[in-house]
Amino acid sequence: MKKGQLGFLAGTHMVNDLYQGAIPAMLPFLMSQRHYSYAAVSGLAFAASGISSLFQPLFGALADRRPRSWLVPTGFGTAALGVMAAGLSVNYVVTWWCVALAGVGIAAFHPPATSQARAAGGSSQKAMSVFSVGGTLGGALAPTLVTLVIGAAGFAGSYLLAIPALVMAILWFLKGPWMRSRGHTAAAPLVTGVSTKAGTGATERADDWRSFARLVAVIVGWSIPYVTVTSMVSLHAQRDLDQSTAAGAAVLSTYTAAGAVGTLLGGWVGDRYGRMTSVRVGYLVALPALFGIAWAPAFPVLVLSAAVFGMAMFLPFAAQVTLAQDYLPNRPGTASGLSLGLAMAAGGLCSPAFGGLADTSGLPAVFYALLAVFVVPVVMAIRLPDRTRKVPDAPSPALVEAAHPHEAR
Numbered sequence: 255m256k257k258g259q260l261g262f263l264a265g266t267h268m269v270n271d272l273y274q275g276a277i278p279a280m281l282p283f284l285m286s287q288r289h290y291s292y293a294a295v296s297g298l299a300f301a302a303s304g305i306s307s308l309f310q311p312l313f314g315a316l317a318d319r320r321p322r323s324w325l326v327p328t329g330f331g332t333a334a335l336g337v338m339a340a341g342l343s344v345n346y347v348v349t350w351w352c353v354a355l356a357g358v359g360i361a362a363f364h365p366p367a368t369s370q371a372r373a374a375g376g377s378s379q380k381a382m383s384v385f386s387v388g389g390t391l392g393g394a395l396a397p398t399l400v401t402l403v404i405g406a407a408g409f410a411g412s413y414l415l416a417i418p419a420l421v422m423a424i425l426w427f428l429k430g431p432w433m434r435s436r437g438h439t440a441a442a443p444l445v446t447g448v449s450t451k452a453g454t455g456a457t458e459r460a461d462d463w464r465s466f467a468r469l470v471a472v473i474v475g476w477s478i479p480y481v482t483v484t485s486m487v488s489l490h491a492q493r494d495l496d497q498s499t500a501a502g503a504a505v506l507s508t509y510t511a512a513g514a515v516g517t518l519l520g521g522w523v524g525d526r527y528g529r530m531t532s533v534r535v536g537y538l539v540a541l542p543a544l545f546g547i548a549w550a551p552a553f554p555v556l557v558l559s560a561a562v563f564g565m566a567m568f569l570p571f572a573a574q575v576t577l578a579q580d581y582l583p584n585r586p587g588t589a590s591g592l593s594l595g596l597a598m599a600a601g602g603l604c605s606p607a608f609g610g611l612a613d614t615s616g617l618p619a620v621f622y623a624l625l626a627v628f629v630v631p632v633v634m635a636i637r638l639p640d641r642t643r644k645v646p647d648a649p650s651p652a653l654v655e656a657a658h659p660h661e662a663r
Contacts, residue, residue: 314591341412475631
């Protein structure tokens with residue numbers, strides 16, 4: 255495991271997902287300061303998540319044709335530019351296009367960065383969990399950063415939001431010489447799908463699209479309850495359990511923090527007991543925890559259930575990413591793009607339906623409906639087959655240079 259590179263990639267993931275989380279954090283300010291309607295801010299949310307989900311598989315396919323490490327800084331840099339420009343613009347149409355630009359940048363980052371993280375971490379599930387938790391932390395920090403900047407300086411101070419990306423971009427271009435001075439070499443891309451005739455020493459294996467499709471279906475079933483609980487658990491505490499706004503925020507923060515813990519714990523479980531153990535345990539524990547959220551008669555029960563649910567939902571996260579790449583060993587970028595892009599969009603697309611159910615039947619009915627939906631991915635996850643990718647022991651210098659051209663220079 256190349257710990258230096260992995261930690262650095264986790265830092266870039268934190269910065270990238272900081273801007274992914276900044277967009278929803280800006281929406282309340284857009285409503286209060288620019289007087290946008292709910293429909294208008296919903297359009298901006300779609301511009302971010304919908305555009306990102308659409309483009310992410312395309313960037314994954316692009317990264318599979320040849321390694322393109324430059325997409326990593328270009329991705330988080332474009333995301334920062336879009337968020338900053340959205341804050342500085344005063345026209346709604348311009349704001350929409352700026353948010354869409356940020357979504358494209360976010361999409362460009364994930365496939366190549368995930369492939370590089372896998373290359374640096376090898377078969378270690380803990381390595382992928384470290385990379386993944388970087389994104390979780392970035393999303394968690396976004397509301398605080400947006401509130402500090404826009405709350406204090408207004409949208410005129412939106413240029414300050416670009417500082418994390420600027421700092422990380424400088425570090426990215428200084429990374430090569432610094433890593434070499436400490437004795438590190440670049441991690442080569444995984445090439446197990448390449449024929450041995452190419453002289454790589456890799457073992458040729460076919461892509462398993464059937465198993466990959468089953469995994470995508472599982473992740474779609476994962477994203478629906480995750481996104482819906484994220485958007486409604488705070489309201490559940492306030493409206494159904496008579497808690498304050500601060501208490502509602504506290505249960506949401508607990509839920510988010512538990513997800514970060516679950517991501518790291520899942521990596522440890524995967525390395526020690528096998529990644530399918532983290533997948534199966536995560537889904538089996540999440541199911542009763544979701545029932546606890548729906549049934550919770552008191553606030554402490556809701557907090558405990560939300561914490562367990564958040565942790566359990568992210569227990570399989572790193573394993574699902576590496577499993578997707580192993581199902582498609584010839585197309586790791588496509589695997590990352592589809593599993594993290596289109597699949598994650600399902601939760602957002604289903605949110606309006608569950609919102610309508612909440613309006614007519616109340617929030618507990620939403621959580622019980624989610625419980626019924628969630629049974630399907632739980633059963634499918636238990637039956638997912640494992641597949642191990644064999645990583646070449648000694649990548650050629652040509653592959654290393656192709657993966658990191660600016661470092662080779």
